[in-house]
Amino acid sequence: MAHAIKQETSDPYMYQPEAETMPREQLAALQLERLQKVVAHAYANVGHYKKALDAAGVSPADIQSLDDITKLPFTVKTDLRDNYPFDMFAVPQDQVLRIHASSGTTGKPTVVGYTEGDLNMWSDLMARSMACAGARPGQVVHNAYGYGLFTGGLGAHDGATRLGCAVVPMSGGNTERQVMLMEDFGASVLCSTPSYALNITEVAEQQGVDLRKTNLKRGIFGAEPWSQAMREELESLFGIKALNIYGLSEIMGPGVAVECDVAQDGMHGWEDHFLFELIDQETGQPVAEGEPGELVITTLTKEALPILRYRTRDITRLNRETCACGRTHVRIMGITGRNDDMLIIRGVNVFPSQVEAMLVGLPNIAPHYQLVVSREGTMDTLTVEVEAVPNTPEADYDRIAKEVVHHIKSMIGVSCRASVMPPGELPRSQGKAVRVRDLRNK
Numbered sequence: 001m002a003h004a005i006k007q008e009t010s011d012p013y014m015y016q017p018e019a020e021t022m023p024r025e026q027l028a029a030l031q032l033e034r035l036q037k038v039v040a041h042a043y044a045n046v047g048h049y050k051k052a053l054d055a056a057g058v059s060p061a062d063i064q065s066l067d068d069i070t071k072l073p074f075t076v077k078t079d080l081r082d083n084y085p086f087d088m089f090a091v092p093q094d095q096v097l098r099i100h101a102s103s104g105t106t107g108k109p110t111v112v113g114y115t116e117g118d119l120n121m122w123s124d125l126m127a128r129s130m131a132c133a134g135a136r137p138g139q140v141v142h143n144a145y146g147y148g149l150f151t152g153g154l155g156a157h158d159g160a161t162r163l164g165c166a167v168v169p170m171s172g173g174n175t176e177r178q179v180m181l182m183e184d185f186g187a188s189v190l191c192s193t194p195s196y197a198l199n200i201t202e203v204a205e206q207q208g209v210d211l212r213k214t215n216l217k218r219g220i221f222g223a224e225p226w227s228q229a230m231r232e233e234l235e236s237l238f239g240i241k242a243l244n245i246y247g248l249s250e251i252m253g254p255g256v257a258v259e260c261d262v263a264q265d266g267m268h269g270w271e272d273h274f275l276f277e278l279i280d281q282e283t284g285q286p287v288a289e290g291e292p293g294e295l296v297i298t299t300l301t302k303e304a305l306p307i308l309r310y311r312t313r314d315i316t317r318l319n320r321e322t323c324a325c326g327r328t329h330v331r332i333m334g335i336t337g338r339n340d341d342m343l344i345i346r347g348v349n350v351f352p353s354q355v356e357a358m359l360v361g362l363p364n365i366a367p368h369y370q371l372v373v374s375r376e377g378t379m380d381t382l383t384v385e386v387e388a389v390p391n392t393p394e395a396d397y398d399r400i401a402k403e404v405v406h407h408i409k410s411m412i413g414v415s416c417r418a419s420v421m422p423p424g425e426l427p428r429s430q431g432k433a434v435r436v437r438d439l440r441n442k
C-alpha cells in the first residue's frame, strides 16, 4: 500500500529547548546534583529505603559521582506491593494530589502518588514529549488512552493541555464514535496504544471513512511493544507519522521517553529527570555500550514517590550519540518486550513482538494475532492464531497457515502451529492488547 503521509517535513520544534539540547557534561552535573538530593530524600522519608540502604551498607553521603549509583540496591515491583498502599510515599499524605494504580493480574495493585510539583513536572515532560513527537500548540489532540487509574489517559491529557492543544478526552472504546469525532473535530494528533489504533482503522474502514483524508498527521503510540512492521502498517492506514512513546507508572507514567519527529530513531529518555542504566538481567551488572539489557531507571526529581534503580524488566539498547534533531538526551532504541512476556518454547526465546514483525506484512493475513502456549506431555507448544484478510477463500487457509509456520521457523527458529481464522474472530484491543494466552497451568 502506498504511503500517504500528509506532512513530510518537520522542524525540530522544542518545548524546553535549553533542557532538551543541554551539553552532556552539564547534563551529568545536573544529574549528580539531583541524584544526591533524591537519595537523601528517599533515605530520610521512606522506611523501605532507609532499611535497604542500611542493609547494603551505603549512605546518601557515599554518592559522590554518577558511577556511585551502582552502590545503591535495586527497587523491584514487589517492593511497591509489599508497601501497599502508601508506605513508599516520601511526603505527608496531605501533599499527595493524585493517586494512580496499575491493575496487576494477581493480588494488590501497584500504587503511585504525585505531589503538585510532580504533576507539574509530568505535564511539562508530557508537553515536551508531545512536541518532540510532532504535536504543536493549537492542534486538536484526540486522546484515546484509557482514563482512570491507568496513567495513559490523564498523562497525555495534562501534557497536551500544557502544550496548548485542544484535547478531546475520548478514553478507549466506543470506536465508531471515535472515528466520527476524529474526522469531524479535525484532530491532528491521535494518542492511543498501537493495537487500539489498529482497531480504529478497521472500524473506520467498515464505516467507509478514509482516515488518510482526515486532518490527522501524527500518532503518538505506546504503552505496549510494537514492531517496525506495525508502525509501517499504521502509517500507511492513517497516512500519518507514527511515533513511539514510553513510560511506566512506577516512574511517572507516559513521557519518560519519546521518539522525535525528525529522526524517528529511538526514544529520547529525559535525562534531566531520570537516570537510565542498562544491566544484564542475570548478573545485575552494566552491559557494554550498545548491547541489549534490562532498563533500570532512577527518578531524579520526583517528590511523592522517589524511586531508586527501578528494574523495569523492559529489554532495550541505549544510544548516547546526539540525534539529528539536536537533542542530547540518551535514546532508548525501542522496547523488544518485557522479560516476563518472553516465552521460552523448547529452549528458544520468543518475544510476541518478533512474531508480530513477521506476521504484519505477510500477504492474506490481517495484522491481528494471538500466541497460545500449551503443554503436551512435557513439551510446550506454540500456536499462532491469525486472521485471514476479508474475502480470502477458506480453501486457502491451510496454505496460509503453512506459510506462517515456515516463516516463523526460518526467522525466529521456533517450530509452531498456525491457526488461520476468518476475519473478526480474534479479540480486538481496547487498550493494551493481550498477545499471549498461556494455557499451561489450566
Ligand code: DLL
Pocket: 102, 145, 150, 151, 152, 221, 222, 223, 224, 225, 226, 244, 245, 246, 247, 248, 249, 250, 253, 254, 255, 312, 314, 335, 337, 338
Ligand atoms: O503504559 C504508561 C504509558 C501510557 C506509556 C501511555 C506510553 C503511553 P504502565 O501501565 O505502568 O504504564 O505500563 C508500563 O508498559 O514497563 C513497558 O513494559 C510497557 N510499555 C510502555 N510503553 C511502551 C513502549 C504505561 N513504547 C509498561 N513500547 C512498561 C513497549 C511499552 N512497551
